[in-house]
Amino acid sequence: MRKLILMTTALLLLPVIASAATFTIDEIIPGEGHEGDCYLRLWRENAKAVDDSGPPSILENSGDGAYFKIDGKVSYLSSIKHAYKDKEIYELYVDTRRGIQVEQKITITRKDLHPDGDTLHLKGTLRVDYKGQSQVLEVGGEDICYSG
Secondary structure: OHHHHHHHHHHHHHHHHHOOOOOOEEOOOOOOOOOOOEEEEEEEOOOOOOOOOOOOOOEEEOOOEEEEEEOOEEEEEEEEEEEEEOOEEEEEEEEOOOOEEEEEEEEEEEEEOOOOEEEEEEEEEEEEEEOOEEEEEEEEEEEEEEOO
């Protein structure tokens, strides 16, 4: 009887286990993403800084779109919707060729003013849809623009 209960429980959990996300969101290494003086970059909320540049990015916004790495391949995602209200920033990115959609919902948590450019500190979520699967990630980040 105990074996029957365990087998029945395992079979009931199978659809839940099988529906787990089957794709990997990878870190963007230097040279794969945006390189410029103004950018927004996001990282996993609990990521640790690897050097002076901070934690490794998982999304780098270049203004018109963003670089994102999924299953080991970097994609440039076009921005198709953008909204900025008070301290809330919403953006929707897509790569129709690969079937990737990334929804960004972030809040500005702090603004640092500097003579050579300002820094916005960010916190929020990314919802990633790819191949019929979804993942939601808690993210931190920064929006920087150097003027010097």
